[in-house]
Amino acid sequence: MEGSPPLLSPAEADRRLRAAGVRVTAQRRAVYEALAADPLHPTVEAVHSRLKKNWPSLPLPTVYRIVEDLAVAGLIRRVASDGGPQRLDANAERHQHLVCRACGRMEDWTSAGLSGLSLPRSLPDGFSGETYDIRIVGLCRTCSAKAEARGIIPKRRKS
Amino acid sequence: MEGSPPLLSPAEADRRLRAAGVRVTAQRRAVYEALAADPLHPTVEAVHSRLKKNWPSLPLPTVYRIVEDLAVAGLIRRVASDGGPQRLDANAERHQHLVCRACGRMEDWTSAGLSGLSLPRSLPDGFSGETYDIRIVGLCRTCSAKAEARGIIPKRRKS
DNA sequence: ATCTCATATGATAATAATTATCATATGGAA
DNA sequence: TTCCATATGATAATTATTATCATATGAGAT
Known part of the structure; x- marks a missing residue:
């Protein structure tokens, strides 16, 4: 929880x-x-x-x-x-997301380092960058355990 | 082009x-x-x-x-x-995305610094992180010009 | 090269996700 | 309060995606 x-x-x-x-x-x-x-x-x-x-x-x-x-x-x-x-997402604070590539579960997570990351000095074209959107993609605990057990990654999520 | x-x-x-x-x-x-x-x-x-x-x-x-x-x-x-x-996306190289929050346009862009960013040392729960997915969100040249001209940001994209 | 069979395609139907329409109700400025 | 622009509720329509199933085909075995 x-x-x-x-x-x-x-x-x-x-x-x-x-x-x-x-x-x-x-x-x-x-x-x-x-x-x-x-x-x-x-x-x-x-x-x-x-x-x-x-x-x-x-x-x-x-x-x-x-x-x-x-x-x-x-x-x-x-x-x-x-x-x-x-x-x-109603979370107003700067934060990142942990995304499970197997089941699609997504939860908030905050890294001080990533939250403080400043935008690249030069961007192309006249593109005016305002903020980052950073996701850390991998396997959640549950899917990670399954993958370890079976040597195979589970299928894509349904909801 | x-x-x-x-x-x-x-x-x-x-x-x-x-x-x-x-x-x-x-x-x-x-x-x-x-x-x-x-x-x-x-x-x-x-x-x-x-x-x-x-x-x-x-x-x-x-x-x-x-x-x-x-x-x-x-x-x-x-x-x-x-x-x-x-x-x-068929681009096999590590890269980032520039996303326009007004019109939804999205294009590839590569930052050496961001591409080389290493994952946080500790992640919660047993989550096994594999890679980042980094988007730089802002206004593309076109929408940026419009916003400047009107003092207001355009509406959400249609396609 | 041919046979065989598991799997891919094409055609179609069904479901899921999202947006549009329009009559009625209501927030909030006068 | 009264009024009107805008929100809601009901419903239909559209868009995005997945399922079903008969036929066709890739590729391993003969």
């Missing part, structure tokens, strides 16, 4: 929404809270499921729209992944 | 396919060549379109299957992206 990731205070979250011209609604707060409570980079579908209990009426397309709104307002981000449904 | 990325020789490509237990077929060679000829990380759909001329009969689902086979055999990779259709 890992502690929940640093999330914005309700007041700060509201402030950022308004600053981006996005209205504050109960549904948007609920989606943000569901995301902030899940450190495993849930899919939109997963967020929707989690919300079923308290928001039985909230339809999936609305969750998609709200996710887009929250991303525009900078409350959450879409996490880079190798295809499959988009995965989300 | 950028030069085409380093690709495997036909003989080496065939060898790797057989080594992975994947039969060598004309279709698989064609898909690999189409991918090797496109440095802009095409989608499966884009590869299919490009092949239409020489392989009018090759159906999209087959391209999907072949892409999976080529990935298993290690001839190509799926590139990390923030949702949307999977994007592919």
Whole structure:
């Protein structure tokens, strides 16, 4: 079990929404809270499921729209992944991701060194670099054990 | 215009396919060549379109299957992206990606420093790290110019 | 070179992921 | 409060991907 990731205070979250011209609604707060409570980079579908209990009426397309709104307002981000449904991240701190190439599991991890890495001095073309997105790819504990046992790597994830 | 990325020789490509237990077929060679000829990380759909001329009969689902086979055999990779259709890469050399957060454009770029970066000494849990996946996120020349002109960042990409 | 059979392809259907449409409801400025 | 631009809920449509199955073919054995 890992502690929940640093999330914005309700007041700060509201402030950022308004600053981006996005209205504050109960549904948007609920989606943000569901995301902030899940450190495993849930899919939109997963967020929707989690919300079923308290928001039985909230339809999936609305969750998609709200996710887009929250991303525009900078409350959450879409996490880079190798295809499959988009995965989300409400962790506001600079951090990296550990990605299992066998099962697709992805979790936050922070390296002081990597977090402090400065951008290359010269970039091509007039490209204006703003930040890094660093993933450490390998095998998670579970898949690593399996690979060791079988001498073969497992197949690609399903969800 | 950028030069085409380093690709495997036909003989080496065939060898790797057989080594992975994947039969060598004309279709698989064609898909690999189409991918090797496109440095802009095409989608499966884009590869299919490009092949239409020489392989009018090759159906999209087959391209999907072949892409999976080529990935298993290690001839190509799926590139990390923030949702949307999977994007592919036949560039076998260690390299990084420049990603425009506004239009989604993605291109190869190689930094000697980043390519040589060694993995953190200690990783959590028994996670066995193998490699980095590093993206430099920012604005491409085109979107950078637009943002400067308008004081506002453009909307999300469509393809 | 031919035979054989496991596997690939082509055609098609099905599912999953995401976006669009539109009538009704509501946040928040006046 | 009143009003209106925008959000939601319901639903349909589109896009992305995977499954199924009959036929064709690569490549090891004869």
